[in-house]
Amino acid sequence: MGCGSDTRRVEGKIQESVRASALREGKASKPLIRNVLFVLSRDSLLERRARGIPDPIERLRYLRSAAGRPPRRARLWLRPLFVAALALFFVCLSPPLASISHANPTPLSLRPLDPPPFPPPGDFGQIWAVEEAADHETFSNGLRIENTYEGGSEPRRPYVAFAASGPRPESAVTLTAPAGLVFHTTESDELPFEPGENQSLQRVSAELLRFVQRHRSYNFVIDRFGRVYRVVPEDQVAYHAGESAWGDGRYIYLDLNLSFLGIAFETRTRPGQPVPDLTSAQTAAARALTDMLRSRYRIPVADCVTHAQVSLNRGYRLLGWHTDFAASFPFQAIGLPDNYALPPAAIYALGFHYDGNYLRLTGPRVLPGLALADRQIANQSAKLGLPENSYRDLLWRRYKELLAAQRKAAGG
Numbered sequence: 001m002g003c004g005s006d007t008r009r010v011e012g013k014i015q016e017s018v019r020a021s022a023l024r025e026g027k028a029s030k031p032l033i034r035n036v037l038f039v040l041s042r043d044s045l046l047e048r049r050a051r052g053i054p055d056p057i058e059r060l061r062y063l064r065s066a067a068g069r070p071p072r073r074a075r076l077w078l079r080p081l082f083v084a085a086l087a088l089f090f091v092c093l094s095p096p097l098a099s100i101s102h103a104n105p106t107p108l109s110l111r112p113l114d115p116p117p118f119p120p121p122g123d124f125g126q127i128w129a130v131e132e133a134a135d136h137e138t139f140s141n142g143l144r145i146e147n148t149y150e151g152g153s154e155p156r157r158p159y160v161a162f163a164a165s166g167p168r169p170e171s172a173v174t175l176t177a178p179a180g181l182v183f184h185t186t187e188s189d190e191l192p193f194e195p196g197e198n199q200s201l202q203r204v205s206a207e208l209l210r211f212v213q214r215h216r217s218y219n220f221v222i223d224r225f226g227r228v229y230r231v232v233p234e235d236q237v238a239y240h241a242g243e244s245a246w247g248d249g250r251y252i253y254l255d256l257n258l259s260f261l262g263i264a265f266e267t268r269t270r271p272g273q274p275v276p277d278l279t280s281a282q283t284a285a286a287r288a289l290t291d292m293l294r295s296r297y298r299i300p301v302a303d304c305v306t307h308a309q310v311s312l313n314r315g316y317r318l319l320g321w322h323t324d325f326a327a328s329f330p331f332q333a334i335g336l337p338d339n340y341a342l343p344p345a346a347i348y349a350l351g352f353h354y355d356g357n358y359l360r361l362t363g364p365r366v367l368p369g370l371a372l373a374d375r376q377i378a379n380q381s382a383k384l385g386l387p388e389n390s391y392r393d394l395l396w397r398r399y400k401e402l403l404a405a406q407r408k409a410a411g412g
């Protein structure tokens with residue numbers, strides 16, 4: 001389900017059960033494929049062969065064995081001698097590393113050396129409100145927003161974002177306008193979409209909207225008839241994103257409830273599904289809503305992403321606690337580039353990992369973005385002369401500093 005406190009629990013339970021099942025099968029315990037994805041991008045022969053393997057996990061296993069990679073280095077952490085040597089290594093490096101986290105730049109800087117590519121912001125267009133009534137609004141692009149389920153929430157306070165070129169606490173800037181959109185699925189009951197179900201379809205939608213209104217779960221909900229409901233106004237906070245992060249090449253944003261708007265589609269996400277279970281009315285309405293919000297708040301295309309791309313599990317240091325719209329969001333039909341191909345900041349800038357379970361739920365569409373993030377890690381750790389795991393640990397340490405800085409700025 002969506003992502004207010006109760007809905008988070010429901011979605012969390014679903015994810016836990018999937019994760020537990022994957023763990024039983026021995027497929028989800030650790031990050032699988034960092035280096036292999038790099039091979040994927042550089043070796044066309046391997047890539048062609050790999051494309052013939054439908055299951056993403058099997059495909060990655062093939063790539064790993066073909067590339068002749070050694071077993072996961074993570075197992076080395078179990079060896080006491082290796083741990084002792086690494087501890088000595090960090091003791092030797094501790095003065096410059098300490099300065100990384102603070103104001104003094106050093107040669108061992110954590111600044112991205114080759115920032116991953118992001119598309120330009122895109123055309124914002126000019127879309128304006130035509131009619132503003134108590135219960136609805138219409139816009140110049142044909143969008144109609146219903147306000148009948150609008151409820152109050154806390155005001156959207158100013159929030160901080162960190163410079164993507166060097167995300168340190170000192171790089172924080174304070175912003176107020178919504179910076180991006182997170183697309184969700186409600187995971188609510190799905191009846192057959194046919195005329196005989198008309199009354200039931202409307203009843204289910206109304207129940208969903210009352211639930212979402214009560215929990216302030218999203219800013220907007222698009223029902224199966226393509227009706228757009230504003231549940232939480234844009235100048236108030238919807239609790240849709242939970243622990244989360246995204247970066248667009250300009251800024252890195254943490255915990256997106258304050259900075260990103262939540263748009264939920266009344267539908268369900270199924271693991272690895274290539275095509276979403278959306279009605280054509282939903283897709284058309286989502287495009288009009290996205291265009292209006294991008295125009296009104298000057299939101300770059302790279303900041304319109306799915307919950308699966310931004311959701312974090314801090315406890316396990318993994319990307320993808322929530323995985324709604326993991327693989328099937330119709331970016332093109334909504335008028336956006338394929339943002340599944342963008343690298344998640346959680347991986348390349350904040351020290352998170354992803355695991356086999358994430359790949360199983362997302363399918364192959366996220367692989368190009370993950371490969372870019374992995375390549376960034378490989379390049380930067382090589383330039384700093386650090387093992388990748390050590391470099392990721394530095395990023396993780398910095399993530400916690402950024403999080404503390406954000407909470408301090410929010411007064412929390």
Ligand SMILES: [Zn+2]
Pocket residue numbers: 001002003183184185240307322324
């Ligand atoms: Zn969600």
